[in-house]
Amino acid sequence: MDNPSGLAPATDAHLPTGLRTPLRDDAFDQDDEAKITAISGHFEAIMRELGLDLTDDSLAGTPRRVAKMYVQEWFKGLDPKNRPEVRMFHNRYNYHQLLVERDITLFSCCEHHFVPIIGKAHVAYLPGANVVGLSKLNRVVQYYARRPQVQERLTRQIAEELKQSLGTDDVAVLIEADHLCVMSRGVNDTSSSTLTSEYGGRFATDEALRREFLRQIGK
Numbered sequence: 505m506d507n508p509s510g511l512a513p514a515t516d517a518h519l520p521t522g523l524r525t526p527l528r529d530d531a532f533d534q535d536d537e538a539k540i541t542a543i544s545g546h547f548e549a550i551m552r553e554l555g556l557d558l559t560d561d562s563l564a565g566t567p568r569r570v571a572k573m574y575v576q577e578w579f580k581g582l583d584p585k586n587r588p589e590v591r592m593f594h595n596r597y598n599y600h601q602l603l604v605e606r607d608i609t610l611f612s613c614c615e616h617h618f619v620p621i622i623g624k625a626h627v628a629y630l631p632g633a634n635v636v637g638l639s640k641l642n643r644v645v646q647y648y649a650r651r652p653q654v655q656e657r658l659t660r661q662i663a664e665e666l667k668q669s670l671g672t673d674d675v676a677v678l679i680e681a682d683h684l685c686v687m688s689r690g691v692n693d694t695s696s697s698t699l700t701s702e703y704g705g706r707f708a709t710d711e712a713l714r715r716e717f718l719r720q721i722g723k
């Protein structure tokens with residue numbers, strides 16, 4: 505993609521304002537290593553406040569482990585350099601039926617409590633002139649999941665990205681997930697789970713198509 509300014513593209517600049525993850529303008533002025541060093545110092549302070557002895561050989565490396573985990577794994581979807589390139593192929597075989605990628609592993613993080621959200625995403629679309637490389641559907645889910653999130657925004661971000669990348673509004677996204685903030689604290693409910701969905705184009709208007717999608721994902 506042309507980038508005459510030479511500046512890194514802003515996270516989510518391609519999404520409607522309400523769907524963007526709230527980030528400061530200078531979010532990526534620091535490189536990953538500088539972020540890891542800074543977060544490591546902050547996490548060390550939290551551990552100290554909890555009364556932990558940082559000279560213990562099991563605890564000594566924890567601040568940096570956590571910082572690396574945040575920057576390189578849990579929250580790597582905040583950085584636009586990690587946005588997947590969605591490759592399309594010419595649909596020369598004229599496949600125009602429903603395509604469903606189901607049971608995509610979903611690991612995210614609750615932005616209210618910073619604990620995991622674990623579940624599955626199911627996505628579907630109706631191919632037009634082009635088809636997408638299947639793994640790119642999983643990569644789009646993972647990119648938006650690897651951020652502090654609420655499930656509603658995650659669902660709509662994935663749907664919007666797929667609409668733009670696949671060049672069609674005929675996109676469906678359904679997420680079922682367990683929120684550790686609900687399971688492990690607060691209401692301490694380990695049996696409830698949360699379902700969210702977004703239906704675009706023909707999925708929004710054609711009830712039979714929506715039912716077929718739900719049938720294929722076992723709902």
Ligand SMILES: Nc1nc2c(ncn2[C@@H]2O[C@H](COP(=O)(O)OP(=O)(O)OP(=O)(O)O)[C@@H](O)[C@H]2O)c(=O)[nH]1
Pocket residue numbers: 614615616653654655656683685686689690691
């Ligand atoms: N809508 C929505 N809410 C979420 C999500 N993840 C966590 N929450 C909720 O965010 C809310 C935050 O509410 P607060 O009252 O500020 O926080 P709290 O005192 O920790 O709330 P409790 O969890 O009820 O103890 C809680 O009700 C969480 O269950 C999500 O993905 N979507």
Ligand SMILES: [Zn+2]
Pocket residue numbers: 614615616617618619683685686
């Ligand atoms: Zn939470």
